[in-house]
Amino acid sequence: MAPIASKMPGNDYESCSSHNGNSGDHNLSNGNVVNGTTSNSINMSAATNFTITPCQIKAPLVVIIVGLPFRGKSFAAHKISRNLFWKGEDVKVFEVEEKTSEETLKYITEWFETGHNVAIIDGMHLTKQDRSIVGKYCRENVYHHLIIEFECEERCVEENIKDTAQFYQKVDNNQDWLQTFREKNAKYKNQFERCSPHEGPLINVTNSENVLIHSVKARGVQGLLQTIILGVLSAPVIKNRTFFFSRHGESEFNVLGRIGGNADLSSRGRKYSENLAKQLGGPGSNPNGPKPRLIWTSELQRTIHTVQNIPGPRTTLKDLNEINAGICEGLTYEEIQERFPQEFAWRDQDKLKYRYPLGESYLDLLQRVDGVVQALLLNTDVLVVSHQAVLRCILAYFKGSSPEEIPYVNVPLHTLLIVKSYGYDFKIETVPLKVECVDTYRIQPANCSIERTAADALKTVPAHFDAPIIN
Numbered sequence: 001m002a003p004i005a006s007k008m009p010g011n012d013y014e015s016c017s018s019h020n021g022n023s024g025d026h027n028l029s030n031g032n033v034v035n036g037t038t039s040n041s042i043n044m045s046a047a048t049n050f051t052i053t054p055c056q057i058k059a060p061l062v063v064i065i066v067g068l069p070f071r072g073k074s075f076a077a078h079k080i081s082r083n084l085f086w087k088g089e090d091v092k093v094f095e096v097e098e099k100t101s102e103e104t105l106k107y108i109t110e111w112f113e114t115g116h117n118v119a120i121i122d123g124m125h126l127t128k129q130d131r132s133i134v135g136k137y138c139r140e141n142v143y144h145h146l147i148i149e150f151e152c153e154e155r156c157v158e159e160n161i162k163d164t165a166q167f168y169q170k171v172d173n174n175q176d177w178l179q180t181f182r183e184k185n186a187k188y189k190n191q192f193e194r195c196s197p198h199e200g201p202l203i204n205v206t207n208s209e210n211v212l213i214h215s216v217k218a219r220g221v222q223g224l225l226q227t228i229i230l231g232v233l234s235a236p237v238i239k240n241r242t243f244f245f246s247r248h249g250e251s252e253f254n255v256l257g258r259i260g261g262n263a264d265l266s267s268r269g270r271k272y273s274e275n276l277a278k279q280l281g282g283p284g285s286n287p288n289g290p291k292p293r294l295i296w297t298s299e300l301q302r303t304i305h306t307v308q309n310i311p312g313p314r315t316t317l318k319d320l321n322e323i324n325a326g327i328c329e330g331l332t333y334e335e336i337q338e339r340f341p342q343e344f345a346w347r348d349q350d351k352l353k354y355r356y357p358l359g360e361s362y363l364d365l366l367q368r369v370d371g372v373v374q375a376l377l378l379n380t381d382v383l384v385v386s387h388q389a390v391l392r393c394i395l396a397y398f399k400g401s402s403p404e405e406i407p408y409v410n411v412p413l414h415t416l417l418i419v420k421s422y423g424y425d426f427k428i429e430t431v432p433l434k435v436e437c438v439d440t441y442r443i444q445p446a447n448c449s450i451e452r453t454a455a456d457a458l459k460t461v462p463a464h465f466d467a468p469i470i471n
């Protein structure tokens with residue numbers, strides 16, 4: 001993933017005061033945080049001896065992923081990276097074979113010195129000595145430092161080896177990957193020194209796709225970034241997933257170039273709804289074709305009616321409602337320019353941060369859809385039918401887009417998007433369903449100044465049918 005330059009508000013004040021390991025204990029299982037200890041808790045008298053060096057506020061964070069091969073380290077490293085990047089952090093995964101070398105530490109220093117703030121080292125770091133080198137480097141440079149230790153049940157290890165071998169076999173069939181990976185697992189098995197109560201801050205993950213087995217134990221975790229990471233790790237990584245995304249069919253407001261509101265589908269929008277159903281298990285579909293297990297729509301009638309012919313359990317979610325355009329709800333872009341030219345220019349200047357008066361910004365939306373994305377990641381075969389701005393925010397997670405790119409991601413009407421996991425990455429297939437519709441995509445105009453002419457402001461407004469101004 002490419003690094004980005006700026007950050008989102010809300011991440012600016014990371015607390016990083018010093019405390020002992022005892023006060024920072026959390027125990028997470030299946031996403032629930034329970035303060036206190038469990039039967040397999042750490043030795044507390046040892047833990048109270050462990051202290052965290054005070055670190056400057058906003059200091060860069062080094063995350064060290066440790067553990068034997070095939071425990072899910074790389075999946076988790078990239079899941080954390082994707083989540084933080086989506087939230088506007090400057091994050092990069094540094095892959096190392098076994099342990100961090102001097103050279104990697106040099107790259108990390110450069111990474112931080114050029115304005116980035118999170119480095120995730122994905123390696124085994126089998127011995128305490130391997131880990132202490134990175135810890136010392138962080139203390140000397142006044143960086144935050146978080147260790148994530150991965151383990152899993154033998155049965156899961158064998159499944160992971162098989163899955164990884166299958167993945168590699170497709171890419172390169174000249175090697176017996178199953179044999180190679182079994183040997184790799186055996187080779188390191190006896191060399192791993194588990195993290196001791198004196199190492200930390202530490203998150204210990206017992207990794208499994210099974211929510212009843214997956215659990216997370218944390219000690220000394222502090223500040224916003226580490227807390228976000230703890231949350232990301234608390235949910236199991238489900239490896240093979242497919243999601244379907246679509247905007248609603250063309251609405252009567254789309255035809256008129258109006259934004260917001262709760263208009264119903266146009267006749268072409270209803271046609272799209274039928275065609276979408278043919279793709280996804282509805283009337284006229286291929287019996288062996290995909291069928292969503294869950295259907296999520298917004299509360300607005302244009303999304304609800306788009307999925308009416310698709311079989312499956314459905315839920316309407318307020319979080320999937322279109323961006324609230326506040327005082328501009330129901331207007332065309334031309335009407336916004338006429339009534340609120342300054343607002344229109346400010347939005348064009350910074351569409352990510354701009355908040356409609358009495359409405360929302362894309363930054364607001366990103367926060368609103370966070371829960372939807374986290375819920376999606378616990379599922380597969382979900383169909384999400386929502387709106388342009390909301391889908392831009394959700395798809396950005398899977399595309400690895402930075403927040404700055406989000407307001408201009410093109411999500412056309414009458415197009416099914418199929419997102420499939422590919423290792424720790426995702427691939428997006430675009431399937432246009434060939435039902436004519438208006439284009440609602442307005443690119444940023446060249447002139448965003450508040451002194452611009454109406455003609456300059458409206459230069460990139462897509463064509464639509466003329467409509468009278470609503471009073």
Ligand code: G3H
Nearest residue numbers: 259260323325388389442
């Ligand atoms: O306001 C409704 C649109 O779907 C969002 O489009 O953010 O590109 O103006 P926009």
